[in-house]
Amino acid sequence: MTAFLEFDHLRVDVPTPMGPRPVLRSVNLAIAAGEAVGLVGESGSGKSLTARSVLGLLPGGATIAGAVRFRGTDIGTLDAAGLRRLRSREVAMVFQDPRATVNPVRTIGDFLTEVLRERGMSRSAALALAGGILADIGVDDVPRRLKQRPYELSGGLLQRVVIAAALAGEPALILADEPTTALDVTTQEEVVAILDEQRRQRGTALLFISHDLELATAVCDRIAVMYAGEIVEILPAKSLHEEARHPYTKALLRARPGSVPPGERLQIVPGTPQSGIEAPPGCVFADRCPVVEADCRTTVPLLVGGVACHLEVP
């Protein structure tokens, strides 16, 4: 059976002054149709790049090994028309900053109907559809909103417009890259609730990128934890707290200020987050791991049974 979306030993190298270096080392992940997977990790871990690789949006000069397959088709083999079709019909992306996403000089209505019009829908039908989605996700005064421009809307409202645009194309997969990081916490709740509700109603798969483990856990079925260009652990969102086995996942869970009683010391990981470029050759987390052993520095652990750690061999 072919997976809906599959990252198969995906490796991405980017040019550096020292020659090509990997930012993604070996990403393995399969997402089922309609499934929501959270990709969490710190800066430089490669989570955004992983999502972007689905649309072929990689940095200039990057070289790819392995494959990303969407419904069995290797994205790397698509021609320009195929990529265009993928980006406009099958996969939608929601970025962190809605102000950088929406064309500032066009109206909200233009933005929402662009893809629909491109498919040949009439202007009035497209506007009616877009307006319906806006109403569905709790935007009031829809006719006026459709005529407004981005600067007239708050960040939270604009991000809802971006989500509406993503839904309007009826994609099979939404890639959401820190969609609420720029928003206030009460607005964040509203926006993730809408995303979660609409995705479930429409059976859309979701790859949800976040640095916030609790947030990702609330809207996803499974959580994949990334560090330095590799997925180090994949586990069901429900059992994240009880069943986390990788030392990095445990460290992330314990680093949040809410994880200990007030005033108690937070357990910290020494050092700073590394990217795939800087990480050691064996286990990517070896430099910072509290339980590192000699083997970890020389041999790359494989992702077996949901965890990539030498100390967790069944």
Add this chain to the structure above:
Amino acid sequence: MILEVTDLRKVFRGDFVAVDGVSFAVPVGGSLAIVGESGSGKTTCARLVAGLERATSGTIRLGDDGTPRARVVQMVFQDPYQSLDRRQTVAACLDEVLAFHTGLDRAERRRRIGELLELVGLDQRHAGVLPRQLSGGQRQRVAIARALAPSPRLLILDEAVAALDVSIQAQILNLLVDARAATGVGYLFVTHDLSVVRHVCDDVVVMRRGRIVESGSVEQVLGAPSADYTKKLVGSIPRPGWVPVRGGTRG
């Protein structure tokens, strides 16, 4: 009290009221959080206390009258990439502050720089480097060391841990708890992150649209909030078992 703010009001450009009749106080060595969402006026409050803005009306009493403001209050900003001079080494950055605000001679300043670096978890190897050679977390440590250099009695931290990765944020939060214990410095912590407040603050003021909606001890306000807005704020923090819900239509 090291800081007493009474009936503070700030009006920008004639008509926009950013801060509207706000009063709060920080005891000596205390730790007060101002929380709120964007546009609540929390940062304006911090900037008024630091002297970066002038209040339209109201009073700000800082420590003993007569002590220069910079020796009473210092500020740490969100982004250490912007708040440090990129052409100045760490030691030169600290030395400049010490030479300007203290009467220490060169040898004493060198000893003090060593102390400050140690306090924030850096060492002599870091003294000679430029900001670009440091990580984000290390830069924020330097910014904190610089703020602590004149031995202020109050540190204003404006979203000082918001831009840091979780594991680095944990290091800096531990550092702030340690520095307060070691030096007796008080904190005015401006943040939107309530779990950070629970961790490092004694008291909290909740602001919305320029006004205080609720204030009191952290335990009381965040544990058993009475204002509707505080309840909503506390309820919207992602936590184990949390289910996001739509709160109806909001513009």
